[in-house]
Each structure stands twice: as C-alpha cells, then as structure tokens.
Amino acid sequence: MTVRDRSYEVVAPPARPPRSGWTDREGFLAWAFLLPSVVYILALVGVPFFLAIAFSFSDVTTGDPSFDWAGVRNFARAFDDPVFWQSLRNTIVFTVVSMVLIVLFGKILANILLADFRGKWLVRFLVLLPWTTPVALSTIAWLWLLDSVFSPIDWVLRNVGVIDGNVYWLGRPNLAIASIIAVHVWRLVPLAAVIMLAGLIAIPKDVEEAAAVDGAGFWRRMFEITIPLTLPIIAVAALFGAILTFTDMAVVYVLTRGGPTNSTQVLASWAFFRGIEGGDIGQGAAIALFLFPLLLAAAIAILQAVRRLEVT
C-alpha cells in the first residue's frame, strides 16, 4: 500500500527532481510516526486495562496475589453493598453539579479575562492559581479553610453574627458534599475559562462589531451571537470539567476520606479504599470498572453534541 499511496507524486510539478526513499513514502511515514505512541499506550494503558477487567473477575488480594477465577462474585458483592450505590450516586451528583457550575462560572470568568482592564496580568495570574497548583496541595489548603475548629470561614461567619460556634463543614453529610463540589468547581473553573476564552478569541471581530453597530446590546450579543458561535468549545470545557471531576479521588481522599460514614464516597475513592487499604484488589477493580462505561457514555454524548453543532 505504501507505493500506491504516493498520491502527492502524481500531482507534483514535473520540475521536481524524482525521489524515492523512506523519507518520502507517506504510507510508511504515517505508520512510523504513529507506531511509537500506539505501542506505548497499548503497553501501559491497554494491557493494564484488560488486566483490570481480569482482576475484577478474580479473587486477587494484597495478601494472596495468585489469580483464581471468581466469576461475578466481586460484582455481586459490590451490588449488595449500599456504599457502592451511595458512591455511584455521589459520583454522578458531584460530576453533574460541578459541571454546570464550572461552565457557568467559567463562562463569566472567560468574559472577564477577555475585557481590557488595568492589572489584568495580575488578575490572570491569581485566577490561574487553583488550576496550576497540584490538587493534593490545594485541597490541603482547603482542609484548613474547612477545619472543624479553626476554620477562617467560620471565624468570619461568627464575627458577622451568622453562627455561634462552628459549622463543621466536613462533619455533616450535606455540607461535606457541598464542600467537595465547591473545591472541584474552584479548581476547575480556571481551566474551563481558559478553554472558553480560546473560543471567544476565535470569533471573528467583524461579526461582533457588525452586531454592535446594528444596536444589539451586550446581553443580546451574548445570547444570540457569542454563545451560539462558541457552543462547541463550551461543550469541550464541560467535557473536561466533567472528566476531571468524575475521575478525581484526591479531593475526596484529602478532605473527607469518604466520610462522614461514607456519605461523600465516590467510585474512585471507594475503589481505592477497598482495593488498596482494604487489600481486596478484585473488589476494588470491579468498582473502578464502573467508571469507564459512565465516562464513555458522557464523552460520546458530549462529542456528538459538538459534532451536531458543527454541522448546523
């Protein structure tokens, strides 16, 4: 196929010197360029992926790493466990709520960053901090902000007179859930804003200007021109926000370790606690496996939305 596919040669101007050799064979180059990445990913994502599926049907534990077929026992045990369903529900709730808020605040932030104002460089730097800081570290900063006794947020609320004692942000199920969502939103809004800013910059200036000349106000331009034109890129921002919330366990692990009494457990953290800390690798793998179809469905849905928008 390599020789036949040198379509470029056919249309080349006759003045061009004749050539041969591997540096010109597109079919060969296409493979040679792609192969290293594909091999790397197959070896270190493909193999472990199927290994993970195999583990989920086995009785492998940290104490007894020998592989014995266990059928669907790991899945049956997961389904019988109310914590699994709680984790599944939390994963979905955290992801959906965070995604909506990330897109909303990200859109606002993108529009702020698009505007010209003094000190923009500093604002941009400050706004990027939550995204560029390693998540384990920034979450530790939040752990102190939400401390049960010394929380500065509580101190402010006390001094304003809203509360008397402490809120116990991470000690009550609903507040703990809200706190985790808040941290996810806080750390991912900058990324979403940067992605959407990219979309805003790509809009041809004359479209906006023409609309402004025609007397369309800020809000009308926003909802009738800017948002429809940048919908695909808004969807991309939503996709990234969703994936990064969905797959993350560091925030839950650092803030609540799934507590109080598993009320903030997500699939990722539950798999970690069962698989690593509980030593039941088969069970952990079975739980983690549930991340994939959900993620796949969400990604396909969003990518298809993008494609449909691009066609119209």
Place this chain on the structure above:
Amino acid sequence: VNGAVDEQRREARRRRIAGRVAVYALALLAAVAAAGPFVWAAITAFKENRDLYRRDNNPFLFNLNPTQEHVSYLFDSTEFPTFVWNTLWVGLLVVAITLGLGLPAAYSLARLDRPWSGPMAIAIFFVYLVPPTLLFLSLSRVVAATGLQDSTWSLVLVYPTITIPVSVWLLMGFLRAVPKDIEEQAMVDGYSRLGAFVRTVLPLVFPGIVAVVVFAFTLTASEFIYALAFISPTPEKPISTGVPTALVRGDVFFWQSLQAATVLVAVPVALVFNLFLERFIAGFTMGAVKG
C-alpha cells in the same frame, strides 16, 4: 434634534462607565475567590502555633509576631527540596517523551491522511478518558514487573500515558492550522516529506509545542494516585505525595509548613503558566474548533 443626540450620548457614556465598573468589580471578585485560599495560606505559613491554634484569633492577621521557623522546618527538616527536584526532573523527562512520541503521531494523524487517521485520532482521545483510578491497581503490577516500583522512574514510565493523548489532540489542532501549501512549497524546493515536516512545519507549530510543554508539565506535577500507589520510600516521592507524607503524621498536621509548601509550589507554576497562556489558548482554539 440636538437634545436627542446629546441624550443618546449621555446614555451611551453611562452604559460604558457601568460596564467598566462591572468589569473591575467582577475581576476583583474572581481574583479574591481564586487566590483567597493562597493568600490566607501565605499568612498562616508565618504564624506561631500559639497564634494559629486559638479559635478567636483573627485568621487574616498576625496576632503575634510572624515567625519563619515553620518555613525553615520545611527546608531543613523535611525532604521538600528533594520532592521539588523529583517533580522537576520527572516533569522534564515526561515532557520530552511526550513531545518525542506525540509530535510525530499528531503529524501522522493530522496530515498524512490515511483511511484510519480519523478513527485512530478518536481512539487516542478516548484513551484520555480511561482514568488513572481505573488503572492504578493493575498498573502497579506492570510497574512491579519492570522492577521500577518504589522508584521515581516508575512515574517517568507511566506519566506519558496521561500526557500523550491530550498532547496529540492539542498538536493536531496546531498542525491543521498550518497551510498545506507551505509543506508543498518546501517539497517543490527539494525537501523530502520528512524534511518538509522538520524544517518548515515544526518551527510554525512552536507555539503549540510550548502549550504542550506547559500543559504536560502541569498534569505531571498534579498527578496523585499513581505516585501514591507506586512509591513508598520518602526520598523518591514527588511533591504531590511527598509533602502530605512528610507533614501529616497520623492526625498531626504541620499546618504552617504545609501552607508554605503549597504557596511555594503554586506561585512559580502559575507564573510560568501565565507567561504562556496566550499560546496555550491559541492551541485550544485550533484543537477544539477543528478537532
């Protein structure tokens, strides 16, 4: 008639001023919301224990004189400098591997049109959706098989699986934005296909390369689960797992030192990112709008 025009002008000016005020107010709000925890962390880092652990002390002020003993502790009594060094060299090697493998792959998918290019590009993107949380259990076996467990090198081996898919995706966008004529002209001038890629296309996608370097490095520095699962000896750890291990002992948190570490890591990374933000944005536009 003049009165009406004046009225309109005044109205327009009022709107413009209102717009400016709104922009500054929102920018300030965003900056405070985003950076607040870090500003406050920076204050905490210099507090004495007697100041910090009093519920009614103002957490935003120094109620006692600031002290730098906890920052010194971070540098003198923990392996923080080692963690920083580990994160740096792992990041640089991962970036190099990512570019070495990702650039040719992106070029192949974006330019050397094969029937399988489209599906392959989507397949590579979907690899990005396979979360580390799903793979770390079985990957730890693979890592053990290579004999790299408990070594920082295991991260050099594994992190490119996270960075390559995203980078290929970003770079494809940049490559598609380079007009085909440029390569064709180079080939008419006597360069081979490979030569045209190296001599004319690579310099043009330099902004994309910068975007990938920054993005890949940030991803690497933030990664948590693999580092947690693969490496237990403290001197081999990167920042993201090393700092919590060194400064959280059971239930005892060395809060001031933790906050100092957070700020010391956050500020330089954000500064570098900010420098390259424009290029990063350009990359996303091209990748997302056309991909």
